[in-house]
Amino acid sequence: MKLIKFASITKKIALAAFGLFLLLFLPVHLGINLCLLREDGGEWYRNASHFMGTNYIVKVFEIVLLASVLLHIIIAILLTIENFLARPIRYKVATKTKTPFMSRYMIWTGGVIACFLVIHFINFYFVKFDLVEGKYSADMEQVDKHFQEKAIKLQSGELSEKEQASLMAQYQAISQVSMDKMDKNRKNLVNLTKDEVKLYCGEDFKHYEPDFYNMSLELFANKTYSIIYLLVFVVLGFHLFHALGSLAQTLGLNHKKYTPIIDVVALAYAVIIPLGFAAIPLWLMFML
Amino acid sequence: MDFTLKIWRQENQKAKGRFETYKIKDISPDCSFLEMLDILNESLVNKLSHPVCFDNDCREGICGMCGLYINGRPHGPDDAVTTCQLHMRKFTDGETITIEPWRAKPFPVIRDLVVDRTALDKMIQEGGYISVTSGGVPDGNAIPIPKHKADQAMDSASCIGCGACIAACKNASAMLFVGAKVTQLALLPQGKPEAAIRVQKMVAKMDELGFGNCTNTYACEAECPKEIKRSNISRMNLEFILAKIVSEETI
Amino acid sequence: MSTLDSKIPEGQLSEKWTRYKSSQKLVNPANKRKLDIIVVGTGLAGSSAAASLGALGFNVKIFCISDSPRRAHSIAAQGGINAAKNYQNDGDSIERLFNDTIKGGDYRAREANVYRLAEVANSIIDQGVAQGIPFARDYAGLLDNRSFGGSQVSRTFYAKGQTGQQLLLGAYSALSKEIKAGTVKMYERREMMDLVVIDGQARGIITRNLQTGELERWSSHAVVMATGGYGNVYFLSTNAMECNGSAAVQCYHKGAMFANPCFVQIHPTCIPVKGDYQSKLTLMSESLRNDGRIWVPKNIEDAKAIREGKLNPTDLKEEDRDYYLERRYPAFGNLVPRDIASRAAKERCDAGYGVGAGFAVYLDFKTAIERLGRDKIQERYGNLFQMYEKIVDVDPYENPMMIYPAVHYTMGGLWVDYELQTTIPGLFATGEANFSDHGANRLGASALMQGLADGYFILPYTMQNFLADKIHQPRVSIETKEFDEAEKSVRAKLESIMAIKGEKTVDTLQRELGHIMWEYVGMGRNAEKLTKAIPMLADLRKEFWSNVRVTGDMNSMNPELAKALRLADHIELAEIMAKDALQREESCGGHYREEYVTDEGEARRDDKNFMFVGVWEYKGEEQEPIMHKEELNYEFINVQQRNYK
Ligand SMILES: Cc1cc2nc3c(=O)[nH]c(=O)nc-3n(C[C@H](O)[C@H](O)[C@H](O)COP(=O)(O)OP(=O)(O)OC[C@H]3O[C@@H](n4cnc5c(N)ncnc54)[C@H](O)[C@@H]3O)c2cc1C
Ligand code: HEM
Numbered sequence A: 001m002k003l004i005k006f007a008s009i010t011k012k013i014a015l016a017a018f019g020l021f022l023l024l025f026l027p028v029h030l031g032i033n034l035c036l037l038r039e040d041g042g043e044w045y046r047n048a049s050h051f052m053g054t055n056y057i058v059k060v061f062e063i064v065l066l067a068s069v070l071l072h073i074i075i076a077i078l079l080t081i082e083n084f085l086a087r088p089i090r091y092k093v094a095t096k097t098k099t100p101f102m103s104r105y106m107i108w109t110g111g112v113i114a115c116f117l118v119i120h121f122i123n124f125y126f127v128k129f130d131l132v133e134g135k136y137s138a139d140m141e142q143v144d145k146h147f148q149e150k151a152i153k154l155q156s157g158e159l160s161e162k163e164q165a166s167l168m169a170q171y172q173a174i175s176q177v178s179m180d181k182m183d184k185n186r187k188n189l190v191n192l193t194k195d196e197v198k199l200y201c202g203e204d205f206k207h208y209e210p211d212f213y214n215m216s217l218e219l220f221a222n223k224t225y226s227i228i229y230l231l232v233f234v235v236l237g238f239h240l241f242h243a244l245g246s247l248a249q250t251l252g253l254n255h256k257k258y259t260p261i262i263d264v265v266a267l268a269y270a271v272i273i274p275l276g277f278a279a280i281p282l283w284l285m286f287m288l
Numbered sequence B: 001m002d003f004t005l006k007i008w009r010q011e012n013q014k015a016k017g018r019f020e021t022y023k024i025k026d027i028s029p030d031c032s033f034l035e036m037l038d039i040l041n042e043s044l045v046n047k048l049s050h051p052v053c054f055d056n057d058c059r060e061g062i063c064g065m066c067g068l069y070i071n072g073r074p075h076g077p078d079d080a081v082t083t084c085q086l087h088m089r090k091f092t093d094g095e096t097i098t099i100e101p102w103r104a105k106p107f108p109v110i111r112d113l114v115v116d117r118t119a120l121d122k123m124i125q126e127g128g129y130i131s132v133t134s135g136g137v138p139d140g141n142a143i144p145i146p147k148h149k150a151d152q153a154m155d156s157a158s159c160i161g162c163g164a165c166i167a168a169c170k171n172a173s174a175m176l177f178v179g180a181k182v183t184q185l186a187l188l189p190q191g192k193p194e195a196a197i198r199v200q201k202m203v204a205k206m207d208e209l210g211f212g213n214c215t216n217t218y219a220c221e222a223e224c225p226k227e228i229k230r231s232n233i234s235r236m237n238l239e240f241i242l243a244k245i246v247s248e249e250t251i
Numbered sequence C: 001m002s003t004l005d006s007k008i009p010e011g012q013l014s015e016k017w018t019r020y021k022s023s024q025k026l027v028n029p030a031n032k033r034k035l036d037i038i039v040v041g042t043g044l045a046g047s048s049a050a051a052s053l054g055a056l057g058f059n060v061k062i063f064c065i066s067d068s069p070r071r072a073h074s075i076a077a078q079g080g081i082n083a084a085k086n087y088q089n090d091g092d093s094i095e096r097l098f099n100d101t102i103k104g105g106d107y108r109a110r111e112a113n114v115y116r117l118a119e120v121a122n123s124i125i126d127q128g129v130a131q132g133i134p135f136a137r138d139y140a141g142l143l144d145n146r147s148f149g150g151s152q153v154s155r156t157f158y159a160k161g162q163t164g165q166q167l168l169l170g171a172y173s174a175l176s177k178e179i180k181a182g183t184v185k186m187y188e189r190r191e192m193m194d195l196v197v198i199d200g201q202a203r204g205i206i207t208r209n210l211q212t213g214e215l216e217r218w219s220s221h222a223v224v225m226a227t228g229g230y231g232n233v234y235f236l237s238t239n240a241m242e243c244n245g246s247a248a249v250q251c252y253h254k255g256a257m258f259a260n261p262c263f264v265q266i267h268p269t270c271i272p273v274k275g276d277y278q279s280k281l282t283l284m285s286e287s288l289r290n291d292g293r294i295w296v297p298k299n300i301e302d303a304k305a306i307r308e309g310k311l312n313p314t315d316l317k318e319e320d321r322d323y324y325l326e327r328r329y330p331a332f333g334n335l336v337p338r339d340i341a342s343r344a345a346k347e348r349c350d351a352g353y354g355v356g357a358g359f360a361v362y363l364d365f366k367t368a369i370e371r372l373g374r375d376k377i378q379e380r381y382g383n384l385f386q387m388y389e390k391i392v393d394v395d396p397y398e399n400p401m402m403i404y405p406a407v408h409y410t411m412g413g414l415w416v417d418y419e420l421q422t423t424i425p426g427l428f429a430t431g432e433a434n435f436s437d438h439g440a441n442r443l444g445a446s447a448l449m450q451g452l453a454d455g456y457f458i459l460p461y462t463m464q465n466f467l468a469d470k471i472h473q474p475r476v477s478i479e480t481k482e483f484d485e486a487e488k489s490v491r492a493k494l495e496s497i498m499a500i501k502g503e504k505t506v507d508t509l510q511r512e513l514g515h516i517m518w519e520y521v522g523m524g525r526n527a528e529k530l531t532k533a534i535p536m537l538a539d540l541r542k543e544f545w546s547n548v549r550v551t552g553d554m555n556s557m558n559p560e561l562a563k564a565l566r567l568a569d570h571i572e573l574a575e576i577m578a579k580d581a582l583q584r585e586e587s588c589g590g591h592y593r594e595e596y597v598t599d600e601g602e603a604r605r606d607d608k609n610f611m612f613v614g615v616w617e618y619k620g621e622e623q624e625p626i627m628h629k630e631e632l633n634y635e636f637i638n639v640q641q642r643n644y645k
C-alpha cells in the first residue's frame, strides 16, 4: 500500500531536503541561544529575537522552516508505516545484523525531538501568537511614547472615564516598578505577565514582545526541565549523527574521497550543536 | 557436532506455518549448512515424513538460489557468504539454530523455506538491461572504458540476486538490488542512453511490488554475500534526481 | 534412420557458413508471429537463443527449472570465454582458434561446426560489451585477456572470476527485454517431463510445475533443448544440483539419437572430497593455472609425512618438490589441456605421492606472489581464494591450495547436424546439451563460447531455415492423442515411483550410481571395469524401480520426487555411457582406456578405427540400443598426435 502517490525515492529525497533545512537552521538557533550566556542582561539576545520576530525575510524563512518541520515529520511517519507494511510477517529471531546503531532508531530519536518540539512550542513559540501566555517585554521608549499620546488625549478630553482611571493606574504602577521588571540598561520593561503588560504599558499597548530571555532563564531555573532538556539534546545528537551522512547518501553524494570527510563533519556537527545547546543549562546550573 | 534445529514448516502458500524442532547429531564441522539439511532430510525421509524444502542450485555461492534466515541473519553468522557456503564450523556445538524463510511482502512463502522471488526478475524486466538485440553492434574495443569504471561496474554487476539485502533490511527494501543494476549500467557508456528512463521505471516497479523504502540502515550492505556497497543506492538516488529534474523523459 | 546426414554445406571451410546464410530460407515478419518455439533451459544457450528468436519476432516460450533464468548452471563458469580477436597481437586468428579447438578435442569433433564456432566467437564479445558486461579492461580502457589451457595465445576474455555469471546476466538481460516486449513468455519452476512428437516432428512438451506438482502441456512448431550436461550422473561433480540429463533422455526415448555419451571431462583443479556427506564439488578455475604451479613431493616418504600431518608443505625445499606437469610437458607446463592435467594428477596420487587424504595435489602460488606481489594475485583471483578459504578453512595465500580432478563437463550429448537439429525434425539441441563442437575433450573457456554462439548467432539462422517450411502448418491443439499419451505416461511414471515406498533414499541410490561411475567409468577405464559396470548399472536400475523411497505427495512441491525422476534417467544414461566407453577401444581426450597407451604412458588414439562419432539409438525398454557411426572426415586439418611437450 502506498500512502501517498510519490515514488519512494522522491519521498526520501523530500525528507532529506527538509531535514537539510533543519540542519541549516539549527546553528542559527544555537547562535541566538548562546546570546543568553552573555551577561548583558539579555541585550544581544533581545536584539536578535527582535530581529527574528520582525524582519520580513526572516518571516518567510520562518514559514518554510515550520513547513519543513511538519513535512519532515509527516513524511518520516508515512515512510515508517509503509516500511512496516513491507514485511507483514516478521522474523521470530530479531536481527543480528551489524548496522550503525543510530540508523535503526531514527523514528524514535525523531519522535523524542518531536515531543520536545511540542513542549518547546508551547513554552515559547505559541506565545508569539498569543496561544499561550508567557512573559513579555516592552521598550521603555515605546511605553513612554504610548503614555505621552494618551496624556495628550487626556488633556484634550478625548478619554473616557475608564481610560482615565487606567492611565492613572499605569502612572502609579510605572513609577513604582521594581528593578526586576527592568533590564540592566533600563531600556526595557521585562518579565511581565499579560496583566502586568496591561498594568505597566496600558490596556491597548501593542508594542510588547515575548520576553524569551526571561522565559528561558525561568525555565532553566527548573532542575527537572533542565535535565529533560539535556537528555533531549543527547537524543538530538544521535539523530544528527546519522542524519548528516544519511543526507549525503540520500542526495546521491557517496564518493570515495568525500564520504569519509562527510562522516567526520557529521560527527563534529552532531557533537558541537547539541553541546552548544546543552551548554546553556549547564552553565546556568553550575556556573551561576 | 550436535544441533537443535527450529525450522519454519509451511505446506503451501496459503497454509498456516509453524516452527518444528529437530535434533541432529554427529555433524562434521566441515559440513556445509545445506549438507547438514540434506542429512536432516535423509533422516526425515527414513522416518517417512516430508523433507524440508529449501532452494539451492550451484552450491558455490554464485547462483543466488539458496537463502535462509539463520539465527537472525540472512545467510547465517559468517560474513560475505551465501547459505550454501556457510559451514557448520561457524556454529558452536549444541547450539540451537532457528531457520526462517526470507520475509518480505513481495516474497510469499511457497513451501517451508522456499519463497517466491520472481519480483526480482520483474524489476529487471522493467529496464535492467541495455536494449540491444543480437548482432549489429560495434567492436568490443570501439569504446574504451576507463579501468576503474569497468571495475566499479563489475563490483555492482556481481550481484547474485539472492535477496539477502531485502531479507536483512528492516524495511524489506530492494534498493541495493535495484541500485546495483542501475549503477552498473549508468557507469558504462553503453548504458547511458537509457539511464534516465531505466531508473524511473525500475523504481516505479519496485514501489508497485511493495518493497519498503531505504532508511540508510545499511543492513543490506552488511549482509550482501558479494559485498555490494551502499554507494550503489546513493548512485541510484542521484540518477533518479537527475532523471526527474534534468531529463525530459518521463514514464 | 541409420544414415546420419550432418548437412554440412559445400565449399571451402571458411566459406561454408557464409554460403549457408546466404542460401538459407527466411520467414517474413508477419509469419514469424504465427510460429511458436519452445526453449527448455535458461542457461547461456537457452537464454541467448530465446532472446534472439524472440527479437526476430517468433513466439517463444521458455521454461526455467528454477525461479529465475539467472540461476542456471552457466552462472557458475568462472574463468572466461575464448575469441580470436587477436587484441594482444600474439598471432591469434580464427584458423588458430579452430585448430586449437579441434586439436584440444583430440580430433573427434566435426570440422565445419568448429570452424563456424571460431568464426562467430568474436561477435559474442562485441555482443557482450554492447549488453553492458563489464569485461576486465587494461589501463588504456581496452579489453584484457588471459591464457587458458591448450593454447599458446592469450585469447580468453574474462570478468574477474565470474565470467559465466556476467555472460549469463547479459543473456538474461536480453531475455528480460524480450519478456517485457511480450515476444518471449517465461514459465518458471517448470521441469520438462516429456517431448511430444506428432507425425515425426517435435510439436510440444509436457512439463511439471515444481511448485504445485501439476502436469502441463505446451505445443509449438519447434522445440529447443538447452538443458545442459549430464555430469551429475557421477553424483559428485562441479555441476549445479539442478543439472541433469533427464530431458536429453526423454528426447532419446522419443527418437533423438545420443552422441558420444562416454566423453566426459574431468577437471584437474577442484577442491578435493572431504567426507561422505559431501553433495557437490567446487571448481577452482582453470585460470589459476596461469600463475599457480602444480606439484607433489618428490619423495614418497615426504608425501606420507604430509598426509600424516607431520610435515608442513611450506617447509618442503624446492628441490624436494616435483612439478610434474612442468617436468613432463615443458612446452605447455601447467597449462596442458584438462584431460592431461587430470590424468597426471591421478597418476601421481595412485603412485602414492598424493597429499591431503591421498587424493590431492598442490597448486602453489608462492612463486607468483613473490614475482607479482600479493595485491596483484588478489586482484586476479581474490574471489576464488576467498571461496577456497571459506570451504577448506586454510589461507591459500600462505599455504598451497589442494586440488584434485573432478567430473566437470560432458562433451557428449544429443546428436545434431550442422543446423543443430537432432534426428527428430523440429527438435534442436544447443549448448552443453548437444555434442557438436568439443570432440573428446573441451578446451577451457570454449563452453561459454559455444553456448552463446549457438544461441545468438546460429540457431536464429538455422531454425528459420526449418520454420520457413512450416508457415502453413497450423498451431496444434494440446488435446491431441499424442499429448494425452505423453501426459499419461508421465503420470504413470510419477505414480509408480510414489508407489514403490521402498527402503533406500534417492540420495543413497544416487551415491551408489556415482560410485559405480567414478570407479568403473571414470578417469581411467578398461574393458574389465566396464564390463563389470554394465550389469551393476542394470542391477541398480532394478533396485531403483523396486526399492526407492520417496515421501510426500506428487501434487505439491516435492524436490525428493524431482530428484528421483532424474535419477531414473541418469541410471539409464550411465548404461549407454558405459557401453559407449566399452565400444571405443582407444584413448582419446577425456576418454582414457588404460589398455591403449603409448610407451611413454600417454593416451593412444586409434584414428584408423575410431575416427567417428558414436551415435546411440534407443530401441525400447529392455532392448539393446544400437550404435550408428558418423564418420569424421578431416578435409582441411592435418590430423596429428596431440603433443603438448
Ligand atoms: C564450475 C564451472 C566452471 C566453468 N567454467 C567455465 C569457463 O570458465 N569457461 C567456459 O567456457 N565454460 C566453463 N564451464 C562450462 C560451462 O559453464 C557450461 O558448459 C555451460 O554454461 C553450459 O551452458 P548451457 O546453457 O548449455 O547449459 P546450462 O547452463 O547447464 O543450462 C541448462 C539449464 O537447463 C536446466 N534443465 C535441465 N533439465 C531441465 C528440464 N528437464 N526442464 C527444464 N530445465 C532443465 C538446468 O537445470 C539448467 O539450468 C564451467 C562449468 C562449471 C561447472
Ligand atoms: C532539528 C530537528 C531535526 C533535524 C535537523 C533532522 C534532520 C534529519 C536529517 C538530515 C535526516 C536525514 C535524511 C535522510 O535520511 O536522507 C533525518 C532523518 C530522519 N528524521 Fe529527522 N530531523 C529532525 C527532526 C526530526 C523529527 C522531529 C522527526 C520525527 C518524527 C524526525 C524523523 C526522522 C526520521 C524517521 C529520519 C530517518 C528517515 C529515513 O532515513 O528514511 N526527524 N532527519
Ligand code: FES
Pocket (backbone or CB within 6 Å): B055, B056, B057, B058, B059, B060, B061, B062, B063, B064, B065, B066, B067, B082, B083, B084, B085
Ligand atoms: S546454491 Fe547457488 S548461491 Fe547458494
